[in-house]
Amino acid sequence: MPSIFADITPLRESPNYRRLWLGQALANVGTMLTATAVGLQVYDLTGSTLAVGLLGGFALVPVVLLGLYGGALVDAHDRRKVALAASSIMWLATCGIVLQAYLRADSVWLLYVLVAVQSGATSVSSPARSAIIPRLVPVHQLPAANALSTMTFSIATLCGPMLGAWLVGWVGYGPAYLIDAVTFSAAFYALLRLPPMPPLRTAKGDARPAAGWRSVWEGLRFLAARRNLLMTFLSDMCAMILAFPRSAFPAIAAVIIGGGKATAGLLAACMALGTLLASVLSGPVGRVRWQGRGVVVSVAIWGGGIALTGLVLVAAGRSHPSQVVWWALIGAGLGLGIAGAADTVSAVFRGTILQAATPDHLRGRLQGVFIVVVTGGPRLGDLVTGLDSDLLGEGLAILAGGLACMVGVVILSRWHRPFWHYDARDPVP
Numbered sequence: 001m002p003s004i005f006a007d008i009t010p011l012r013e014s015p016n017y018r019r020l021w022l023g024q025a026l027a028n029v030g031t032m033l034t035a036t037a038v039g040l041q042v043y044d045l046t047g048s049t050l051a052v053g054l055l056g057g058f059a060l061v062p063v064v065l066l067g068l069y070g071g072a073l074v075d076a077h078d079r080r081k082v083a084l085a086a087s088s089i090m091w092l093a094t095c096g097i098v099l100q101a102y103l104r105a106d107s108v109w110l111l112y113v114l115v116a117v118q119s120g121a122t123s124v125s126s127p128a129r130s131a132i133i134p135r136l137v138p139v140h141q142l143p144a145a146n147a148l149s150t151m152t153f154s155i156a157t158l159c160g161p162m163l164g165a166w167l168v169g170w171v172g173y174g175p176a177y178l179i180d181a182v183t184f185s186a187a188f189y190a191l192l193r194l195p196p197m198p199p200l201r202t203a204k205g206d207a208r209p210a211a212g213w214r215s216v217w218e219g220l221r222f223l224a225a226r227r228n229l230l231m232t233f234l235s236d237m238c239a240m241i242l243a244f245p246r247s248a249f250p251a252i253a254a255v256i257i258g259g260g261k262a263t264a265g266l267l268a269a270c271m272a273l274g275t276l277l278a279s280v281l282s283g284p285v286g287r288v289r290w291q292g293r294g295v296v297v298s299v300a301i302w303g304g305g306i307a308l309t310g311l312v313l314v315a316a317g318r319s320h321p322s323q324v325v326w327w328a329l330i331g332a333g334l335g336l337g338i339a340g341a342a343d344t345v346s347a348v349f350r351g352t353i354l355q356a357a358t359p360d361h362l363r364g365r366l367q368g369v370f371i372v373v374v375t376g377g378p379r380l381g382d383l384v385t386g387l388d389s390d391l392l393g394e395g396l397a398i399l400a401g402g403l404a405c406m407v408g409v410v411i412l413s414r415w416h417r418p419f420w421h422y423d424a425r426d427p428v429p
Helices: 010-015 015-046 049-076 079-102 108-136 139-170 173-192 213-224 229-243 246-255 260-280 283-285 291-316 328-355 360-392 394-415 419-423
Strands: none
Touching: 010 015, 010 108, 015 049, 015 079, 015 108, 015 139, 015 173, 015 246, 015 260, 049 079, 049 108, 049 246, 079 108, 079 173, 079 229, 079 246, 108 139, 108 260, 108 328, 108 360, 139 173, 139 260, 139 394, 213 360, 229 291, 229 328, 229 360, 229 394, 229 419, 246 260, 246 283, 246 360, 246 394, 283 328, 291 328, 291 394, 291 419, 328 360, 360 394, 394 419
């Protein structure tokens, strides 16, 4: 039985990784709380699913630009210092969100700008944090470390949306956002306790790769020529862009299932619960040898779970119920839970392949691309779901997105067949 559960060896053997893990766990709860509350505030101000989806659109450009350039900064400078600088900007943007709530600015455009700044800083901080992990744990512990890191995100996505929706309904937006600003201090402390992490020497003997767009281009050329690595990005984009239902949750709660803000939080929590359960039971994941096929199967299951959710919502219809339609909530929650569990497995495999098959002097740049995909993909997915929901209705849009994801990942696996045979014992990029 113990082998079924998550391997906590990295937490036992690396104090630095343990502090980083704990600090990020607390910070992630606040971040997800704010993400939920901002979506609810935009919907309260506009009554539009498209307006909620536009949060993703406004965040996408800084994520793409700063994620790519931030990865070059990570490779060229001390990774700890880069993470601290970017985290400071994230904290200031969060303080801005707090202030607009207390001042009752009621400006959707101000929220769009603050979320864009926050997302841009996150796209620099996250590659730095991810590139730090292979310096803290040995390569054979990377699957366990990635599973544990995914667990912190799972806990955050489970607790954050429910806490955010509850706090908004109880005390309002200002106190809800304030919690994010306070919990973020734990992540600062963990980074401050890390030792210096300057660039290692490259194969050519260079101690410090030059930062700049030429460096970014070097990383992109490396990625384009390594299709196993490229497949980890394309498969995730397939899932997140085509079948990410988050921006429709407020409308689903209002016009299909009922229950208002609390139901919107529960829908997000159902996905997070599946993610958390898969993280807790991730012991066998670290022993999987053929990680490429694990990615393909997991993404297909994600699409199936989202399609099941859409099917339930189509069956329920837009009836504007005065009370919660429990069978629809349970059915949609089951589909979202399945999708969340599959996404966890996919994330562990994709992260491990990227870290193990990328040389250290390129890890920052490749992690920069990774954060563009994992952050920008859902943001773009919010926009796609918002547009499709306005055209087709929330249920049909989510059903079509799940089916498109399943078809897309099959097409990708046929495009690069060697990915199906990727061997964790011989990590070829």
